[in-house]
Amino acid sequence: MALLEVRDLTVRFVRRGERSFTAVDGVSFDVEPGQTVGLVGESGCGKSVTSLAIMRLLARRGNEVSGSVRFEGTDLLKLSDRDMRDRRGRDLGMVFQDPLSSLNPVIPIGLQITEVLERHRGMSRKAASVEATDLLDKVGIPDPSRRLSEYPHQLSGGMRQRALIAIALACRPRLLIADEPTTALDVTIQAQILALLRELVQDTGTALIMITHDLGVVAGLCDEVNVLYGGKIVERAQRHQLFAEPRHPYTHGLLASIPRLDAGRGEKLIPIRGSVADNIPWDHGCAFAPRCPNALPVCREVQPQLVPDRAGLLRCHNPVRPAVAAGGGTR
Amino acid sequence: MTRPAGDVLLEVNDLKVHFPIKSGVVVDRTVGHVYAVDGVDLAIRRGETYGLVGESGCGKSTLGRAILRLSPLTAGQVVFDGTDVAKLKGEELRKARRRMQMIFQDPLSSLDPRQSVESILVEGMHAHGLDKDKAATQRRLRQLLAAVGLPETSLRKYPHEFSGGQRQRIGIARALAVEPDLIVADEPVSALDVSVQAQVVNLLEDLQDKLGLTYVVIAHDLAVVRHISDRIGVMYLGALVEETDADSLYQDPLHPYTRALLSAIPVPDPQVEDTREQILLAGDLPSPANPPSGCRFHTRCPWKQASLCDTDRPQLREIGAGHRVACHYAEDIRDGRIQPHEVKAELVELTGALNPDLGPPDIGTAAEIL
Numbered sequence: 001m002a003l004l005e006v007r008d009l010t011v012r013f014v015r016r017g018e019r020s021f022t023a024v025d026g027v028s029f030d031v032e033p034g035q036t037v038g039l040v041g042e043s044g045c046g047k048s049v050t051s052l053a054i055m056r057l058l059a060r061r062g063n064e065v066s067g068s069v070r071f072e073g074t075d076l077l078k079l080s081d082r083d084m085r086d087r088r089g090r091d092l093g094m095v096f097q098d099p100l101s102s103l104n105p106v107i108p109i110g111l112q113i114t115e116v117l118e119r120h121r122g123m124s125r126k127a128a129s130v131e132a133t134d135l136l137d138k139v140g141i142p143d144p145s146r147r148l149s150e151y152p153h154q155l156s157g158g159m160r161q162r163a164l165i166a167i168a169l170a171c172r173p174r175l176l177i178a179d180e181p182t183t184a185l186d187v188t189i190q191a192q193i194l195a196l197l198r199e200l201v202q203d204t205g206t207a208l209i210m211i212t213h214d215l216g217v218v219a220g221l222c223d224e225v226n227v228l229y230g231g232k233i234v235e236r237a238q239r240h241q242l243f244a245e246p247r248h249p250y251t252h253g254l255l256a257s258i259p260r261l262d263a264g265r266g267e268k269l270i271p272i273r274g275s276v277a278d279n280i281p282w283d284h285g286c287a288f289a290p291r292c293p294n295a296l297p298v299c300r301e302v303q304p305q306l307v308p309d310r311a312g313l314l315r316c317h318n319p320v321r322p323a324v325a326a327g328g329g330t331r
Numbered sequence: 332m333t334r335p336a337g338d339v340l341l342e343v344n345d346l347k348v349h350f351p352i353k354s355g356v357v358v359d360r361t362v363g364h365v366y367a368v369d370g371v372d373l374a375i376r377r378g379e380t381y382g383l384v385g386e387s388g389c390g391k392s393t394l395g396r397a398i399l400r401l402s403p404l405t406a407g408q409v410v411f412d413g414t415d416v417a418k419l420k421g422e423e424l425r426k427a428r429r430r431m432q433m434i435f436q437d438p439l440s441s442l443d444p445r446q447s448v449e450s451i452l453v454e455g456m457h458a459h460g461l462d463k464d465k466a467a468t469q470r471r472l473r474q475l476l477a478a479v480g481l482p483e484t485s486l487r488k489y490p491h492e493f494s495g496g497q498r499q500r501i502g503i504a505r506a507l508a509v510e511p512d513l514i515v516a517d518e519p520v521s522a523l524d525v526s527v528q529a530q531v532v533n534l535l536e537d538l539q540d541k542l543g544l545t546y547v548v549i550a551h552d553l554a555v556v557r558h559i560s561d562r563i564g565v566m567y568l569g570a571l572v573e574e575t576d577a578d579s580l581y582q583d584p585l586h587p588y589t590r591a592l593l594s595a596i597p598v599p600d601p602q603v604e605d606t607r608e609q610i611l612l613a614g615d616l617p618s619p620a621n622p623p624s625g626c627r628f629h630t631r632c633p634w635k636q637a638s639l640c641d642t643d644r645p646q647l648r649e650i651g652a653g654h655r656v657a658c659h660y661a662e663d664i665r666d667g668r669i670q671p672h673e674v675k676a677e678l679v680e681l682t683g684a685l686n687p688d689l690g691p692p693d694i695g696t697a698a699e700i701l
Contacts, residue, residue, distance in 0.1 A: 042524040042525060042526060043524055142614070156615045156616075158615055159615070186386035186387055186551065186616075187386065187551065187552075187553070187592065187595045187596055188386060188591060188592060188595045188611075188612045189386075189615070190595065190597075191594070191595035191597075191609060191611055191612075192611055192612070194597075195609070195611055213524070213525060214597065215525075215599035216596070216597025216598055216599045216604075217597050218599075219597060219598065219599050219600055219601045219603075219604045220597055220601070220604035220605075239601045240601050240602070243599060243600055243601050243602075244601075244602075253526060254525060254526060255599060256529075257525060257526050257528065257529035258525055258528070258529070258554070258599060259529075259532070259554045259555050259557065259558035259559075260554060260598060260599065260600070261553060261554045261557060261581065261593065261596050261598055262581070262598055262600075262603060263558075268533065269529035269532055269533055269558070270529065271526065271527070271528075271529035271530040271533060272526035272527075272529070273530075275494045275495070275496055275497075275524070275526075275527055276494075276524065277494050291526075
């Protein structure tokens with residue numbers, strides 16, 4: 001049995017006097033123990049809302065969440081608030097994008113870690129403080145015992161993100177959700193944090209859901225990658241396959257539009273035309289159709305279903321053919 | 332691409348921008364300086380794209396703004412087409428600015444929300460007296476919109492009615508309105524979604540081909556910079572550490588920092604990611620208010636040697652054609668005579684100076700941490 005089974009997860013934003021908006025639209029995926037799963041997409045594709053829905057961090061008011069999120073067999077969406085609080089931090093940890101706004105600015109770092117240990121593992125303050133020093137050391141913060149009494153503003157961005165990872169790992173959760181953990185950081189610091197995450201996953205056997213817009217980050221870290229567009233998964237594949245032979249025109253377009261460090265000079269980028277604002281609703285066809293170079297008339301009439309394709313899944317009427325993909329262009 | 336060597340449009344000589352750190356409630360005392368840009372020399376040829384890369388806090392944006400006189404200069408020269416812009420004042424400076432324009436990172440906060448696109452575009456032309464003929468102005472506006480790929484109906488719209496990519500196009504059109512020679516683009520695509528980034532990058536390239544513009548592109552994303560630049564300067568703590576053409580920088584990086592920076596950038600290809608060797612830098616960027624002695628990179632450099640590195644500040648020197656690097660041991664590193672070693676991460680105090688009594692903390696080697 002998978003560690004986490006997300007089935008048909010749907011999140012609708014409902015505001016009075018406004019038309020409701022489906023941010024996440026029937027997303028299903030599994031996470032096996034020790035596996036790293038990527039959720040990739042651009043802003044507005046629903047990747048962050050998916051993670052917040054799994055952690056039950058969306059306000060009840062204004063959000064309608066349906067579907068199921070089974071963690072070792074228990075549906076998290078059906079738990080009472082009290083039971084969910086027990087799970088958060090203990091079984092599921094989360095690392096957010098901006099460490100400064102997710103750490104409490106008026107509480108020292110140490111207390112923010114020991115709080116978790118006392119709450120979930122019933123440790124005494126003293127034992128917790130020893131453990132906290134250990135944790136800070138493990139995530140690579142120099143001079144950990146001194147840092148315990150410091151406040152978030154006294155740490156650099158990279159150090160803050162390490163502290164946040166230490167908090168998320170304090171109870172050795174079996175699942176860690178990282179929502180754009182390196183987007184706010186410089187590249188050399190990003191490389192440090194990614195190496196840290198990779199090592200922690202290997203050492204502790206923690207499963208990881210990596211949410212990012214950066215395909216480069218995914219390429220080095222994830223076992224399986226889900227590409228989201230307009231709230232739906234449009235393609236899923238093992239990372240080697242996804243990057244070598246992207247099947248969905250969106251995935252293919254994304255890969256063709258990012259400048260690669262190792263590409264030859266003078267190669268023209270092939271952008272995806274239009275922007276996310278050009279989407280059409282999924283019930284009238286494929287949301288990506290207005291921007292898709294492969295679009296057929298059927299794409300604007302019939303909603304494509306997510307069907308098995310090679311070793312993965314694909315939601316497209318007219319996918320990119322591998323030979324064409326290898327050639328580098330679809331137009 | 333080789334151009335006549337004498338055709339330099341912009342020359343920067345020993346440029347320094349120091350910001351004072353003030354303290355005190357009643358009397359402002361200057362207690363120190365942030366050495367944002369500390370001695371930069373560079374020359375940019377007409378029609379080329381010069382990329383400036385570096386991490387946050389390295390002074391790349393300040394340098395870009397100083398070139399346009401948007402930041403006060405502490406010392407140095409900025410020679411634009413023969414005139415030293417740093418010495419210009421008042422009306423002369425205002426006139427000189429027509430030829431040097433800027434594109435900003437965040438297209439929403441750099442456009443006035445209460446101005447229509449037409450008014451945004453005409454404003455600069457009006458300031459420089461280019462809008463005398465009404466019919467010609469209208470023609471020019473339509474030309475501008477066509478050049479950046481916006482529909483003519485955009486003129487009456489306001490910035491909030493556009494998407495991020497379209498707003499950046501408005502920002503570009505505004506810069507082009509006064510027919511500049513030089514455009515400084517500060518992180519022109521980093522606020523945009525990946526699929527839209529490519530549109531703007533291509534637009535910038537097309538405009539350069541058509542109008543013969545000279546660009547200074549400032550970005551933290553080396554992949555983007557490498558894609559559009561002819562030559563690239565890498566900055567670290569207020570100074571250039573390496574400068575060369577885009578291909579050599581990738582194939583033959585000489586400065587240890589450039590090497591680490593290149594290896595830190597994720598490549599969207601699992602095969603490359605699995606096989607390539609990463610140079611992980613230990614610790615954080617030191618504070619620009621209290622830069623390390625000697626070579627500014629020596630606190631994090633895996634190739635640091637016992638002599639020179641922490642005492643003498645290396646100057647940019649030429650190694651090979653057009654390849655400048657500021658490292659005492661560049662040749663030895665290139666030829667493999669010096670091997671990288673582990674670096675202990677030094678504590679970086681955000682609040683001020685490093686405490687001299689404390690000494691480096693014992694925290695294990697970089698390999699243990701990372």
